[in-house]
Amino acid sequence: MAKRILLIEDEPNIVEALSFILSRDGFTVHIHEDGETALGRITAGAPDMIILDAMLPGRSGFDILRDLRADSATRDLPVMMLTARGQAKDRQMAEDLGVDHFMTKPFANEEVLAQVHALIGS
């Protein structure tokens, strides 16, 4: 059965490109665009991993990550964060919160794929 990835990102063209490359590699991609309702979607969908944008409407990716790590059901869920803010303190915050991988935009498609494979296999 194909691994399921929940992509939480609000830029439609980034969503489209990422969905395309991930689907092409055999993953099932679900999309969510809103920060505020993201947590409910994660709980309901039980994905194998999450690709999480840091700046989302409603609620930041950092806050969502904090909640995920506080809940025993999602504590070990692999999370890759995407952010346009590559400052050291953002990276540090994401790592402190327990992110599995922190990727700075703009990224190369191959990097994203390599990390996804590293986190959840094929």
Added chain:
Amino acid sequence: MDRIGERIRARRMDVGLSQRDLAEAVGVSPSYLNLIEHGKRAAGGSLVRKLALAMQLDVQLLSAREDEALVERVRTAAARLSEIATETARTEAFVSRYPGFARLVAEQAARIEALDTRLRMLSDRITYDPELARALHGVISSVTAIQSAAGILTSDDSLDADWQARFHRNIHDDARRLAETSRALIAYLDVPHDADRGLMTPLEARSAALARTGFHRAHLETGGSRRSGAPVDQAEDPLLARHDAQYAKDAAALPLDTFRRTADRLDYDPLRLSAELGAPLARIMRRLASLPSRPGTPDHGLMVIDGAGAVTLAKPVEGFNPSQGRGCSMWPIFGALGQPGRAATGTVVLPGETARHFAVHALAEAAPHPGGAHLAPLIQATMLLRAVPGDAGPLAIPAGLDCRICQRSTCAARREPSTVTPPRRQDL
């Protein structure tokens, strides 16, 4: 050390006279002249005239009070680069002997400070300017989408025509969005400003704008239009607009003529004025500091700080410029912060041989935070000061302007060692 002694000595050396020659020329003993030059004896008017004559110098130049502010500024400049061992004990001699170079040192230090501030503001801007952060986020998002779509198009030969068309369209849309964001970003960053203004923080710019009219805003006194007296750029400065709104309220509550007459009668005593006019003390202090300059009206300095102790308004008065240096916690305004509503008064004495005395009134006002009682109240403290004749006795409050140029080596409130006098062990 007396400034005039320094000047006599400097001038004597400039014209190549020995102490003995000059003493002989003016009819005093060389040892007496030596005492005068080192500030241990005062020189009377007739002696000063003779000395000036003997050294072919305008008596005005010799007896004129040295620009003490310049001495302070040079000291501050030296303190800023304290790793360079400057001869700070000889600052007055340097200023009297090379006034041009002294001004250059002071001016360059002020410019460096302004540039440092500007640099801090610009580097902070990327982090804290929400407009800029939004624009940059837009640029990064567009670039990310373009790079990702272009990567798909170039790496996948088997891509069907529909997908190809879709990614081409996305790239086109993102490129257009990127162009728009870039144009907006350039327009936002390319705000013209004149050089001086650009080097100031907004608070400094407001103080400078107010200083041009001695902090008096004539156009706000008689119900005049807010813009009539002020150039448009000033009127559009939000900080200045806030100040002017307060000023207009103060002026309406305490009209100039009545206020000045009452102030004359009550010897410009803020507490008595407040009681007689039934006006809040802070308002009285602001009104006193904005009286138009004329003979008989004392020159008042004013300082306003917020709850964090940051200076939000500073009207300098000779000998005291709160916007220079890093401040001194001995001033009553900082004590007033701890007890809002109660006026702190006293006489403050500055360090050094000039030992300037200031009569000081300070008051903090606290307003509840509109966000709720769990938030710290909004505090603003106002301090009014005016020069008074010295010796206030042992109860005078020993304060300074900046630890680094302060000679009070044993001050318990000292924050950092002084560069003016060798610090003693207990200061470190």
